[in-house]
Each structure stands twice: as structure tokens, then as C-alpha cells.
Amino acid sequence: MKAYVFPGQGAQFPGMGKDLYENSPLAKELFDKANEILGFSITDIMFEGTADDLKQTKVTQPAIFLHSVILAKTLDDFKPDMVAGHSLGEFSALVANGTLNFEDGLKLVSQRAMAMQKACEVEPSTMAAIVGLEDAIVEEVCNAIDEVVVAANYNCPGQLVISGSIAGIDKACELLTEKGAKRALKLPVGGAFHSPLMEPAREELAAAIKATNFNQPACPVYQNVNAQPVSDPETIQENLIAQLTAPVKWTQTVQNMLAGGATSFTEIGPGKVLQGLIKKVDRQAETAGVNSFEG
Known part of the structure; x- marks a missing residue:
């Protein structure tokens, strides 16, 4: 069974998507439509901007989403049996399996980016990567600290990202x-993504998600909050709302996709981060990536 996975924030790179725009009429049409929906020329920033330009929150999340989703739409043999995405990548996955249409997916991603930015401004906060400890030890230390600090991304065995207040993260790292x-x-x-400090963003995004039409997907999506395959549109909505303040269970997602019959994983979008994480979950897993126009 073919599994397709979609990357999250941090995978962006200058020039991303330019080859797609120049070589595929469908990609050009979708990028032009994206500029209209967003009300600014995100293609100018993606194709010609610097790494710093791409770091702006209002740009980063839509840029990664567009690169992933438009790439998937240009593939001839794109027939997933299951999909998943890391954090932001879950929105790409939901367009890829037909739960969301392109326009609605982009609008939600843009609203998510703005809501997260606002939440970050309310209270200074951050995240840290912890390498080489068992998850249970990291969780125990976080729970004992008298600050907001939680496990945020279970990326692969021995790599857990924590999220919280600056004082909490400093103490946890020590x-x-x-x-x-x-x-x-x-x-x-x-800021402290996937932590209780994102509650204002979760509330704002919840209203937008509930007002959006979610379709019956063509295949299950393994969602971040529970690492389980989901095909019910209402449940997908609820899990997507919960995602902002809940941890990303990526390790468990990959394990469950393998248990569910995944024989190959293809990462669609910028970077190769997820391929690396999948290999750390199971060295035998077959992985590949598509990050540029294939014709």
C-alpha cells in the first residue's frame, strides 16, 4: 500500500515551486489562484525571495502547503492508499486525499498562520529539540517543572521536541x-507550537474549520493528535482543531501506517526531513521523495 506524507514548517527553501510554475500549466493556474486568494504575490516571495523572506509566518505555512499540494496535483500516478502530514503538512494531506478542496485548504492554512502568529505575540515562548533520551524521561521532567512546558513533537525514537514558556524550556533543557x-x-x-500557549489560535481556527466543508476522503488520513487512520469528515475536523494545542505523534503515526499495511512512503513537498524520520522509526521502510516537477 502506498503512503504519501507531507512536510511541515521548516522545510521551505528559496526558489521553491518555480520549476513547477514554469513547466506545468496546471501548477501555474493554481499558483496564480493562490496569489488571488491570499491577496499578495506569494509566488514572488517563493521564487525570488531570500530565506529570511520565506520565514515570515504569513508566507512560510502557505508556501509549504502550496509546494506540496501543487506537486501532488501534477503527478500522473498519484493514488494514495493512506496519507499523513507533520503538523502543517496535515492540511496538505487533507487536500491530497480529497477531504478539502484546494481553495479551502489554502484559506485555512493562511488563517492558521495568522492565528499562530498572534498567539506567539501574546506570550513569548519557544521550543527545543531533545535528542538521545527516552520519551518517558522527557515527559517526566516536563511535568515536574512549574511552568508551561510539554512534549510537542514525537518525531522518531530518541528525538522529541518540547514546547512552552521561555523559562520553562530553559529549565527543561538544563x-x-x-x-x-x-x-x-x-x-x-x-513560539510554543503544539502547547497550551496556542489556545487563542486554536479557538480562532476552530471557527474557521467548522465553517469549512469537509468531504468524504478517498483514503484515510493518519492524524497527528491520535496517530490513527480517520475517514469520517467530522472526526477529521475535530482532530484538526485539537492539533494546535496537542502533540504531533509522528513516531506513532509511522508505526501505525506500517502496521496498517504501508509498503512505501513518498514525501511530497520541500525537503527530506520526513524520509529521515521514517527511516529512524523503521530502517527497512521504503522511502522516496518528490520535491520538484517531474513532468
């Missing part, structure tokens, strides 16, 4: 290093 973490590295992100 304690986890003492516990033997190989690395406790603060990440260059705008």
Missing part, C-alpha cells in the same frame, strides 16, 4: 542535559 540528553537545543521558532 534538567534534561543533566539526565543525559545528547542534545537539548532551542529551536529558531516564533
